[in-house]
Amino acid sequence: MEYNFNEIEQRWQNYWREKGVYHVGTGDERPHYYVLDMFPYPSGAGLHVGHPLGYIASDIYARYKRLRGYNVLHPMGYDAYGLPAEQYAIQTGQHPAVTTERNIARYREQLDKIGFSFDWDREVRTCDPKYYKWTQWTFLQLFKHYYDNAAGKAMPVSELEKRFAAHGSEGLDAACTEALDFTADEWNQWNEARRQQVLMNYRLAYLADTYVNWCAGLGTVLANDEVVGGLSVRGGYPVERKLMRQWSLRISAYAQRLVDGLEQVDWTDSLKEIQRNWIGRSEGAAVWFPLDVKSNANVLPGAQAYMPQFDPQPVPSFEIFTTRPDTIFGVTFMVLCPEHELISEITTPEHKAEVEEYVTWAKNRSERERQAEVKKVSGVFTGAYAVNPLTEEKIPIWVSDYVLAGYGTGAIMAVPAHDSRDFAFARHFNLPVRQVVSLEKNVTSDPDSWTESMDAKTGYSVNSGFVTGMKVKEAMAAVIDKIEEMGIGHRTVNFRLRDAIFSRQRYWGEPFPIYYKDNTPYAIPEECLPLELPEVSEFKPTADGEPPLGHAARWAWDEKNRAVVDKILIDNKTVFPLELSTMPGFAGSSGYYLRYMDPRNDKSYFSKEAVGYWQNVDLYVGGAEHGTGHLIYARFWNKFLFDLGMAVKDEPFQKLINQGMIQGRSSFVYRSKADNNLFVSKGLVKNMNDVTPIHVDINIVDNDVLDIDRFRQWRPEFANARFELEDGKYVCGWEIEKMSKSMFNVQNPDDLVARYGADTLRLYEMFLGPVEQAKPWDTGGIEGVHRFLKKFWRLYENVGSGESKEALKVLHQTIKKVTDDIERFSFNTSVSAFMVCVNKLGELGGVGREVLEPLSVLIAPFAPHIAEELWHQLGNEGTVCAASWPECDEQYLVEDTVKYPVQFNGKMRFTIDLPADADQQKALEAVKAAPEAAKWLGDKEPKKVIFVPKKIINIVC
């Protein structure tokens, strides 16, 4: 009987569905294991062969774990909110819910054909109100909590209010936008609006005027990870910085825990490194530099006079951050960012015009312009001076856009000798450079002769007052001690990680459960969730620039009746306007893994029992491109829920594997430049400058040979094409590129499933190479895998009787190899192991069921359909999915003799067979007796003999 994959796969997919074979229950006595894929955004283009790669790998692992006796949670769902559906809606008027629904149906159809073991009863969709109820709920908890640094966790804002009423801000160590200092009396006298304003300074979800990435092309603000090189990741539109009132998540409060948590998880070093870089922790000092308010700074009394907290009439000062406090004696100028509020206060009249012009110019530059011109030095002198608190020198204050508003305090002390950016600036404006660090003790050179700064973090301090002669590290500590003693600064840590901007001026996202009384945001009661996305007449922004929700007629909150009502009823007494922004894509994807544990719960996000049983994700599989977005946000979200006592593990994803991208393999034809209708076969192209390479659809190319007839039909302009052939064929060139429609190199999994079957596709995707590695898709090789499955099938056509020691040995070798390979996620080598096994068993012939039955279980994770079919043909009932993983029995692997490679001076010369228990002496005798040995050993005596049992013999002579 032929291997009829279409019929077999259809039959068993139906069976699995009807019997609910993949349905997972929570809480049985089996050990638990949670295998998760990053859920897809259902795009209109459907899946290409790159998408299922990770799903296949995780499916193999999930099935394997199940066969090993685990209760395996393996869910799937959709990240269904997002920009493409909405852009499409703007263009066509088609409601995004409709296109999303349609795309999901298509995805599901494609996924179903591949035979995954997902428990679809647990499916979630981020755009489903039953799901986003909990996204909104979590947002409200973030709104109602602040981060207490002393407690090291999130605490209720209600506690904060009590604290303020009793003690004011005293003794509070909390994450905040701005350090505030007030007494209980002050707090108690403030009105509601003022208090709310103060509380907003601490909330983990807060509304504030912040510089945001404004993307006019998309009509929305974007988070940092959604902008690359000054362009939006989606759509590639330019992004500019703009001061806007936006919701943000105070993710920076968790920066330290996000760094620390990386120690506990089993991720690749490169991904951990990406996250560490993104979080960007750096240790250093915050130092207050006083302004030179009197003109003769050089004769001012001691620096103590400037101590802001002790001076009865504090000298105006500003705070800088430095990672090199040891270089404070080398400061020759200060730089403020163009956004710094001090600029307008300190700029002297004669510099005012120039400074204002520069600041305006700098602020209006697009992010892209600024980044493109990073090498160009620009800046302007304010006319004002600061005083170096340690040297009492007068130091000019400049403004430049190389100092960024968002990092540290937006102000720096410039040490041009030891910072390359300061150096470039100093050279450009002819400012002094003073060496304060040298590699060797007391050895200095003239900085005027330098062509670059000396940024090394090793060496010794020079020209540096009381730290001269100390090692850099000691000098750092000494300077910090000194400034702490003087009360003008302290040791501190800065993070590059910014708070996540959480508002989007878009329609297709979760509405904020927030309404406004007198411009002050208030939470909708949790019992009233979900706040459902309203219908709108248009998906574009409104005429007066409001987000699309501004078009919604029914979008106001009736506080008394606790209901959404018509906007015209707004009276700002009991009916108030609702927030018009929606949440970003990462909102819905940040906690979905927890919801899968208990997806139909309408009382809470997930039950205590469910999370207590499943704990966290054991294995998470997805793309490395989420390193700075989703994987940071989800860890933050989880840590917050952990603080609330909901999540039971501090880290959500224990082990994480990044599947590599599958690249496209594009095919090219070469059109002659001299004759526009002539196409030259690759081998006949003498000079690539004479031809134009043109992308050609990979579907009309087989094994690099072009199907000429189909090429002529492909596009009208090629209808009369002429060809210069080699050996009667037109040979195409190829190149590895991104898989994309425009390059005609997209391979769709459905076509391959129809031609070869899902099992072949699954095996081939794994056979291509290591899961983590990027690799090109080449359909050519799929034939080999398909042939293997046919051979595998044929083994079961004539089942032999009686035991064969040889066949059992092959089986157990394969069990061992495949088990090891799965454990280390080396699926490409397990496919080879199966091929080797089948080749050997094919040679032996007439293999019995004591081999074939375990073998069908062994291959079930990889090729579940054929495994199920053959398992049933052998007379088994039920499903192979619930069988037991075969154990390797070492007794079958014992060898009587071992083939030893024999080396002379480390070079392999020949092999000899020795009994398995041979020792070094026996081995040496055997080697000497071997006829080939004379040639290498001659009459010399071996100087040394290395004998590694069962491995190798090496003779040194």
Place this chain on the structure above:
RNA sequence: GCUCUGGUGGUGGAAUGGUAGACACGAGGGACUUAAAAUCCCUUGCCCGCAAGGGCGUGUGGGUUCAAGUCCCACCCGGAGUACCA
């Protein structure tokens, strides 16, 4: 620039200090067939040689070791992340 990766036949890749190139594709040759498909067999890293055999080979140059694709040092090239983060 910094950080992380990777560099092995015509191609994808294998080899957890111990026979480099498993397995597969492609290519060449053959069997079966009226023919095609399917299937099966042989050859296939490079160089010398009719052969037996030998030499050379894992980006480059050094080193450690009885033994290095694998470990160490320096460099070259590709890919990814990040980018004035003080």
